[in-house]
Amino acid sequence: MGWQGFVLFSIRWCGLSERLDFIVRSIGRIGRCILVDMQVDGSMEVDDFNNFAGPLKGAPMPRFERKAIGETVSRPDRSKADRFIPNRSAMDIDISRMHMCSDRGDKENLTDSSSEGSGPAPSAYQEALATSLLDRGELSSTDGISSKILSFRNKPPPAKEGYVNSLRVLYSQTVNHSQKPRKRPSRYISQAPEKILDAPDIMDDYYLNLLDWSASNVLAVALAQTVYLWNAGTGAIEQLCQLEEAQDYVSSLSWTQDGSYLAVGTNSCKVELWDVERLRRVRSMQSQSARIGSLAWNGPTLSSGSRDSTIHHHDVRNPQHHYATLSGHQQEVCGLKWDPSGSQLASGGNDNLLCIWDADQTSPRYVLDHHTAAVKALAWCPWQSGLLASGGGTADRCLRFWNSTTGACVNSIDTKSQVCSIIWSRNDKELLTSHGFSQNQLTVWKYPTLVQMAELTGHTSRVLHTALGPDGETVVSGAADETLRFWKVFSPAETKSKRHFAQEIHNNGSGSSIARGVSIR
Secondary structure (H helix, E strand, O other), X not given: OOHHHHHHHHHHHHHHHHHHHHHHHHHHHHHHHHHHHXXXXXXXXXXXXXXXXXXXXXXXXXXXXXXXXXXXXXOOOOOOOOOOOOOHHHOOHHHHHHHHOOOOOOHHHOOOOOOOOOOOOHHHHHHHHHHHHHOOOOOOOHHHHHOOOOOOOOOOOOOOOOOOOHHHHHHHHHOOOOOOOOOOOOOOOOOOOOEEEEOOOOOOOOOOEOEEEOOOOEEEEEEOOEEEEEXXXXXXXXXXXXXXXXXXXXXXXXEOOOOOEEEEXXXXXXXXXXXXXXXXXXXXXXXXXXOEEEEEEEOXXXXXXXOOOEEEEEEOOOOOOEEEEEEOOOOOEEEEEEOOOOOEEEEEEOOOOEEEEEOOOOOOOEEEOOOOOOXXXXXXXXXXXXXXXXXXXXXXXEEEEEEOOOOEEEEEEEOOOOEEEEEEOOOOOEEEEEEOOOOOOEEEEEOOOOEEEEEEOOOOOOEEEEEEOOOOOEEEEEEOOOEEEEEEOOOOOOOHHHHHHHHHHHHHOOOOEHHHHOOOO
């Protein structure tokens, strides 16, 4: 650094020294003024200011002196404290710490007695801690449970001695604390059939419909070329008809709504109408070119589905019975059902199609191709308008539900086996499906959750046909194992007539074989 830098440094230092000297002189003047004022007021002497041996006059008392004389310390009002910030004045830190380290929660914080040879066991230590803090010997005491780790407000003041809450007394009288609330038990469904009847020569053909139960409590079943009637009320068995041609067989059955007439479809392309009271044929109708695999009634109109892929409407009152032809399928029509109002018809075919038809139209309103196998199982919901259930064959195995107004699939489930038939319960939101390989079971479903309520097993071959009795409770199943089994599946309406009907089935169904009942075998 040259002489120029030294000169600049000296100048700067002199300036800083003058400023510091000015500040010191100013502070001295202010201090002398304050001392003079104090001396004039007489409240303080200058010598007292310089004496630091004792406390100053008028100064606040130390904290230990205030506690000794019991002076209360003013605290801020916590009545409007933040509800998310714990109130330490309402908490017992020792009890909170005990709860945090007890066996109920943080087990990793407990000391292992094996690692400390002379130390007490954790449980003994916790008992001692609880005794000292809660004045009890158990951690499960009432105070221990109700004491919280964090408190956000002060505890309410205790009630007066002898006070009893009337509402608490009333509640304690109506609630039994010793018993836990039990769940509502599910409805019991018997796994065993009520009755088993032999059905020899019933055909093992998925595309046929050989079983139907009338409103007059008469069951019709087709065994090869013969149709038999079994009266569930009396147990009587009658032979309705027998086809004459050797190569002919019965392929479908359907009762009228009142149960007075039975429609019989045959392999010879004919539809016969029989009067069951007189046991005689009323008329024979033929308009299709292949076997009649499905039949459905809608008042005086009888609809027939054929192997020639067509559906014909017949007015059984007129001599010219055939008045409409529905063409929407490419293969055999094996499922046919009218809805309860008679405004829509559902048809299923071997072409994997489900068609929904309006009553006054000859072209389908909806053609639904969601299934990947033949659609035989069809059923309209009796308690929800426009709800249709359909089931697919072996390659599909799905149970689907449709809104017939919009054509939308509202629900579906994979049943894991061939769906052969569907029956809705009339009184509950339940339905029954019958299945083929591999379990050959009947499954009861809860709708719309589609939870399985029960599986009924017993058939040794696929369950091709089912029918619901007029009581709304009993279901009969017909399988390729040549047996008919009667099951109590649905819960009926509580009426005397229906209970009497079920008792008649149990008492009067003494014939073990429909065919043997009429001396066929």
